[in-house]
Amino acid sequence: MLRESMQTEGKQVDVAGVTRGFDGNVGIPHAAELVEFTEAVVLRDAARTGAARRELLSVLGAAGFADACAVAAAFHGFVRIADAIGIPHFTAANAPDLSALRAQAGINDFYRARGEA
Amino acid sequence: MPALSFAGSDFSVRGDLVEAHARAWAAIAAPGTWLDGARRVAVAAEIRKARDCPHCARIKAALSPNGVPGAHESLGELGAAEIELIHRVVGDPGRLSEKWSQSVLALGLADGEYVEIVGIVAMVMMLDTFTRGLGTRDTPLPAPVAGEPTRHRPAGARKKAAWLPLTEPEDATEADGPMYPNPKAGYIYRGLSLVPQSLRDYWALANCHYLPGPVIYRFDQSISELRALERPQVEIIAARVSAMHQCVY
Secondary structure: OHHHHHHHOOOOOOOOHHHHOOOOOOOOOOHHHHHHHHHHHHOOOHHHHHHHHHHHHHHHHHHHHHHHHHHHHHHHHHHHHHHHHOOOOOOHHHOOOHHHHHHHHOHHHOOOOOOOO | OOEEEOOOOOOEEEHHHHHHHHHHHHHHHOOOOOOOHHHHHHHHHHHHHHOOOHHHHHHHHOOOOOOOOOOOOOOOOOOHHHHHHHHHHHHOHHHOOHHHHHHHHHOOOOHHHHHHHHHHHHHHHHHHHHHHHHOOOOOOOOOOOOOOOOOOOOOOOEOOOOOOOEOOHHHOOHHHOOOOOOOOOOHHHHOOOOOHHHHHHHHHHHHHHOOOHHHOOOOOOOOOOOOOOOHHHHHHHHHHHHHHOOOOO
8 A cells, every 4th residue: 555655656665664664765755753653652652652743743733643643543453353353465455466565575574474373 | 624622632633533433432332233332341441451461561572472371461341252352452463363263262252242342442442542642541431331232143244264254245235234335345344244333333433544445545546635644644654553563464
């Protein structure tokens, strides 16, 4: 989904950043602030979240910040449905080159992809 | 889009999102398909308890999630199967397995109960993560609503593609109520389809948080009228959250 959204704008993205973390030159406005906030929320790090919230607010404004919170929260739900129900992942995102994409992104190192599940 | 103040927050939030949260909590408090309102609210309370469970932290830190000695720290309102399901789905969802899911069912939980509880976990995690992101307190749990569960099991539900039965779009019947926006809905959409009401409750909330269903795969369509973010900004958040949870989907 990230790659598709970038390609629509004529841009490329290094999908390895999905697992490794993104640097500030990913080609998305305020990516560094978005990623820092996202990681802090996932890790439930209150101090880091507070600092990241202030940074994100300063660059996005209140409406953008609230929408960023909403998206981060949404995927705390999606991942739990996918992983608790064990839905098949070989058709995810309708990507025709899913196998290569997963390798590039480092997703093949995940527990379920390694076949340990 | 009109904005409303969010309880306990200094921020104005899209009005549809504020309303979606109110509807979601009301749905959690109401009798469900297999669980009554009191049990559903007890599940919500246990979800919050699980966030700080020391045993869950040990499982999360272990190289393998299986066989970690100890017991979950729980509120004591629910049975062993429910507590194991809630705690593992909250604490380490990326390292679940079909074998584990079958072990939970073998503890005495019906598959419909399992799916309904997963739906509540997904909703409460979304609701509470949003308020944590905003920097506000958890929304107080609602009072349960009296009444009987509907006990509706879709006639077309089958265990085939996933660990739990799904009701594929072609197998859904009128008795199941509206479920799918289109017959090609992805597996993430079908995940809760053994319990159609849970599917509807979840997606009513999720579409307000992420994107409306018809827009999700329309990358050529601007979302500027819907969100105060650009589409790649939405997707970089989504991708990073998913990866940090080791979600392969």
